[in-house]
Amino acid sequence: xxxxxIEIVLLSTAALFTFVTGFIIYFVFLYRNRQLKNKQxxxxxxxxxxxxxxxTRIEMQDQTLDRVSREIHDNITQVLSFVKLNLALVNTPDxxxxxxxxxESRELVSQAISDLRDLSKSLSxxxxxxxxxxxxxxxxxARLTKSGMISATVTTEGDIFPLGEQRELVLFRIFQESIxxxxxxxxxxxxxxxxxxxxxxxxxxxxDNGCGFSLAEALKKDGSGLKNMxxxxxxxxxxxxxxxxxxxxxxxxxxLNPTKNTVYPDGYSNSTG
Numbered sequence: 001x002x003x004x005x006i007e008i009v010l011l012s013t014a015a016l017f018t019f020v021t022g023f024i025i026y027f028v029f030l031y032r033n034r035q036l037k038n039k040q041x042x043x044x045x046x047x048x049x050x051x052x053x054x055x056t057r058i059e060m061q062d063q064t065l066d067r068v069s070r071e072i073h074d075n076i077t078q079v080l081s082f083v084k085l086n087l088a089l090v091n092t093p094d095x096x097x098x099x100x101x102x103x104e105s106r107e108l109v110s111q112a113i114s115d116l117r118d119l120s121k122s123l124s125x126x127x128x129x130x131x132x133x134x135x136x137x138x139x140x141x142a143r144l145t146k147s148g149m150i151s152a153t154v155t156t157e158g159d160i161f162p163l164g165e166q167r168e169l170v171l172f173r174i175f176q177e178s179i180x181x182x183x184x185x186x187x188x189x190x191x192x193x194x195x196x197x198x199x200x201x202x203x204x205x206x207x208d209n210g211c212g213f214s215l216a217e218a219l220k221k222d223g224s225g226l227k228n229m230x231x232x233x234x235x236x237x238x239x240x241x242x243x244x245x246x247x248x249x250x251x252x253x254x255x256l257n258p259t260k261n262t263v264y265p266d267g268y269s270n271s272t273g
Contacts, residue, residue, distance in 0.1 A: 133168040158197035178206040186210020204254040
């Protein structure tokens with residue numbers, strides 16, 4: 001082989017080696033960039049999740065505090081006022097009437113203590129977690145009905161199973177928000193809650209008999225509570241379907257596949273057990 005041919009082969013080999021080396025370096029650089037971008041996106045997703053979950057917890061507590069404030073003012077304060085009136089009549093010379101008023105006062109104080117105990121439990125998110133979604137919603141519905149603000153009924157279908165702490169907290173917040181809308185905006189007098197536990201599927205249906213609204217117009221508004229419900233449902237891997245029209249109330253249906261994994265940040269439970 002002539003010297004010129006050898007030189008061409010060597011140059012070609014060197015060029016090919018340089019090209020291959022450059023391609024590998026470029027591929028590695030591109031791969032690392034994609035890894036970094038994915039990591040940043042995951043961090044943003046986790047930060048967004050933590051922020052939204054914290055916001056949900058704060059709103060749940062605020063909503064509960066508002067309700068506690070109303071119940072103390074409208075219910076417990078009234079009961080204690082009756083006790084005060086009864087005690088003012090204890091000095092009556094009529095012993096039978098005095099005994100009756102003392103007995104009545106004891107019952108009223110006992111009722112106030114029981115109501116305060118229930119209210120104190122409802123302030124704790126840990127209590128909600130321990131009780132589970134069904135019992136928490138049942139207790140809340142019973143309190144709402146007892147208060148006279150709205151008649152709330154709860155129906156459960158299927159064998160109840162846990163959905164996971166974060167999912168149940170978010171679902172309870174959606175329930176709270178729908179109740180708030182029914183009371184403040186819809187002027188509803190009846191509210192139906194249906195929890196359906198189906199193998200590999202959970203459905204929460206919330207329905208009121210209020211004045212209804214134009215769904216398209218409501219979703220256009222900034223800060224719409226309906227958008228919050230949809231976003232929060234998506235946060236836990238669920239789908240929210242909202243239907244309403246003027247004069248026909250509002251129906252919210254949340255569908256969730258509890259066996260489908262939802263991406264949670266480290267430290268947050270995705271367990272359904």
